[in-house]
Amino acid sequence: VNGGGTTTGADQSFTTQYDSQTISFGALDTKTYGDAPYNLTATSTSGLAISYSSNNTAVARVSGSTVTIVGAGTANITASQAGNTTYAAAANVIQQLTINKKALSVTAITDTKIYDGTTVSTAIPTVGTLATDDAINVAPAQVFDNANVGTTHVLTASGLTIKNGSADVTGNYDISYATATGTINKKEVTVTAVVDTKTYDGTTVS
Secondary structure (H helix, E strand, O other): OOOOOOOOOOOOOOOOOOEOOOEEOOOOOOEEOOOOOEEOOOEEOOOOOOEEEEOOOOOEEEEOOEEEEOOOEEEEEEEEOOOOOOEOOOOOEEEEEEEEOEEEEEEOOOEEEEOOOOOEOOOOOEEOOOOOOOEEEEOOEEEEOOOOOEEEEEEEEEOOEEEEOOEEOHHHEEEEEEOEEEEEEOOOOOOOOOOOOOOOOOOOOO
């Protein structure tokens, strides 16, 4: 209105705009099953906190900015910032996280046994270090390559399964089975003659 207040007022419309922001979220390092939890480090130009999510919680779970590795495979980790009264929401940035299987060696143990007609070995193979909270569900067994007497047998291990609680996590390991040598010795057999009496027949047969 004019200074004297004698004119009709006029409205003026205007539009306010949020400031824009962007997220910086670089490529993620490849990890291995069994690695410790670690923090994500994305940033926004607004300085506002970043939120994260995983599209495959069977591989990686995210709480706050901390990633916990659950299994081998891949997961897409999304970094997002929803904005506030000053900043508009940022465009999401997605990075793929790859979790490799954990290498695990199972080594047969040298064994010597007496011939019993089987290839069974009673020695227990050794197993490398498992990831934290994992445990052997079925221990590996080892067998001789054949049941015959000899000193050049190959012992082969197999059959290991691993669980985490009730979940079978064997598939998260890249298991290599190493062989050993074994010996099967002859079995001693005692043959005992029995006292006998017979009528003369010109032979030594009993």
